[in-house]
Amino acid sequence: MGSSTREIKRKIRSVNSTMQITKAFELVSTAKLKRARDRMDITKPYFETIQTAVQDILSADKRIKSKYIASGEQVKPLYIVVTSDRGLCGGYNINAVKKSLEHLKTKDEAKFIVIGKRAYDLLKQHGYNVIDSFLYISEKPEYIHAAQIAKVAMTLYEKGEVDSIHFVYTRFVSTISQLATDLLLLPIDRPEINDDDATTIVNYEPSPEEVFKYIIPKYIESTLYGGLIESSASEQAARRVAMESASDNAEDIIEELTLSFNQARQAAITQEISEIVGGAEALK
Amino acid sequence: MGNKFMLEVVTPDRAFFKGETDMVILRTTEGDIGILYDHEPLVAPLRTGSMRVRLDDQSYRWAACSSGFMTVSEEKTTVIVDSAEWVDEIDIDRAIEAKKRAEERIHEGREKGVDVMRARLALERAINRIKLREVRK
Numbered sequence: 001m002g003s004s005t006r007e008i009k010r011k012i013r014s015v016n017s018t019m020q021i022t023k024a025f026e027l028v029s030t031a032k033l034k035r036a037r038d039r040m041d042i043t044k045p046y047f048e049t050i051q052t053a054v055q056d057i058l059s060a061d062k063r064i065k066s067k068y069i070a071s072g073e074q075v076k077p078l079y080i081v082v083t084s085d086r087g088l089c090g091g092y093n094i095n096a097v098k099k100s101l102e103h104l105k106t107k108d109e110a111k112f113i114v115i116g117k118r119a120y121d122l123l124k125q126h127g128y129n130v131i132d133s134f135l136y137i138s139e140k141p142e143y144i145h146a147a148q149i150a151k152v153a154m155t156l157y158e159k160g161e162v163d164s165i166h167f168v169y170t171r172f173v174s175t176i177s178q179l180a181t182d183l184l185l186l187p188i189d190r191p192e193i194n195d196d197d198a199t200t201i202v203n204y205e206p207s208p209e210e211v212f213k214y215i216i217p218k219y220i221e222s223t224l225y226g227g228l229i230e231s232s233a234s235e236q237a238a239r240r241v242a243m244e245s246a247s248d249n250a251e252d253i254i255e256e257l258t259l260s261f262n263q264a265r266q267a268a269i270t271q272e273i274s275e276i277v278g279g280a281e282a283l284k
Numbered sequence: 285m286g287n288k289f290m291l292e293v294v295t296p297d298r299a300f301f302k303g304e305t306d307m308v309i310l311r312t313t314e315g316d317i318g319i320l321y322d323h324e325p326l327v328a329p330l331r332t333g334s335m336r337v338r339l340d341d342q343s344y345r346w347a348a349c350s351s352g353f354m355t356v357s358e359e360k361t362t363v364i365v366d367s368a369e370w371v372d373e374i375d376i377d378r379a380i381e382a383k384k385r386a387e388e389r390i391h392e393g394r395e396k397g398v399d400v401m402r403a404r405l406a407l408e409r410a411i412n413r414i415k416l417r418e419v420r421k
Binding site: 042043045046049050053056057143201202203204205206210211214215218222225 | 292294295296297298299312313314317324325326327328329352353355357362364366
């Protein structure tokens with residue numbers, strides 16, 4: 001039994017212990033994914049209702065003029081980027097960060113609010129203008145977090161330091177597919193007004209402008225909240241997939257290593273026998 | 285009993301109510317407003333207060349609501365609020381606790397740089413809950 005078999009045995013052991021870790025991670029994220037999905041199912045109705053309500057108000061009424069509605073070119077974007085605090089989840093973080101940089105020409109034109117340590121580290125390292133960060137909330141986001149983020153972003157918008165707010169989060173398409181998405185929060189694109197059914201006249205108490213001033217922050221908050229929840233589900237799903245393929249890969253490697261271990265062992269035995277036979281021959 | 289319409293109440297943490305009723309009374313920033321079947325389209329902000337849904341036996345079911353807004357359209361009435369709970373769900377101990385905390389915060393207010401505005405709102409919510417619980421139980 002030479003040193004090569006021992007070497008292979010050591011490798012097998014090491015791969016095996018790595019596999020145990022990835023298996024454990026996989027189980028943990030499966031459980032967390034279940035919980036995150038449950039939360040997502042609960043918040044989805046709220047998220048969608050608010051979205052449709054704002055769209056309805058805008059499309060029903062052409063009179064509303066507001067600084068929140070798109071007009072002209074935007075040159076000072078603010079990006080709110082959602083990532084995780086931990087790695088080992090495949091392309092989840094990098095895809096979100098890449099998405100936010102997609103339309104940027106220079107480093108200085110955009111400001112960033114980041115959620116999650118990964119984006120914070122990445123963007124800081126490359127010298128982007130990170131003005132605020134929310135760390136260690138992305139796994140279990142609460143409504144109050146979304147409200148805080150919204151407050152920071154709205155203040156910047158009101159002051160005119162930014163003229164558009166983009167929200168980059170990861171949409172949960174299915175357990176095996178998540179998509180980084182860039183959503184324009186402000187200014188709101190006025191949906192195409194269809195003249196045929198624009199006959200309903202909606203009443204606003206006390207006035208359209210007042211109502212709008214009230215609803216827009218709500219809209220931003222709830223959209224952020226919905227995005228945070230969805231991203232956290234996506235994170236767990238991405239991690240589960242990454243860990244699953246890591247475990248599969250470890251199994252393949254172990255199989256290969258076991259094969260070469262057996263070959264090496266057999267070769268050693270064969271060699272020993274031929275040595276003994278050779279020695280016996282020589283003694284005759 | 286008048287005609288019924290569809291009412292939907294949603295909060296960030298649950299779909300609070302979805303069903304048919306013939307009247308709901310809500311507290312807007314301009315005052316209480318009652319919605320009946322075939323109300324004209326309306327959008328209005330809501331303030332912290334109560335919500336009443338009329339049941340089949342003409343009695344009202346009361347709920348405490350935080351701020352939000354409502355939209356009335358032809359198909360249905362949608363109420364979107366930060367939080368809502370039926371009167372019998374109100375955790376009175378928690379509300380009293382919250383009231384005390386908010387009062388303390390307002391009290392120490394300016395020196396310690398507390399967000400007084402936020403504390404005021406919290407106090408308003410707590411008082412609203414306690415009041416509803418006591419009056420409507």
